Amino acid sequence: MSIEHAAEVGSGDERDAVTTAATTATYPVAPGVRLNVRSGPGTGYAIVRVLPEGTRVSIYCQTPGTWVTGPYGTSNIWDNIGSGQYVSDTYVLTGSDGYFRPRCS
Secondary structure, three states: OOOOEOOOOOOHHHHHHHHOOOOOOEEEEOOOOOEEEEOOOOOOOOEEEEEOOOOEEEOOEEEEEEEEEEOOEEEEEEEEEEOOEEEEHHHEOOOOOOOOOOEOO
16 A cells, blocks of 8 residues: 555545635546645655545646655656645646646745
């Protein structure tokens, strides 16, 4: 089991905030994965919540961080899905192996 798989689930309000985006495209988290959301772009950052299986996320910007191997390859790209919330791009089906959103500032 990958270090990004999780053993707990966030609240319904948190899930709703991630899965609803009126004007932003959303991308699916890998099937069967409950994904840790971290406070920064790396596995050394604290887990702030956990996304349940079947979640879709909006990606606002991307930034380099810890290298991670997941269902969609190995990468150091981390996706910002909200204020202080990052997930490894290797767990999100974006259709790209590289950066496709602006770099986080």
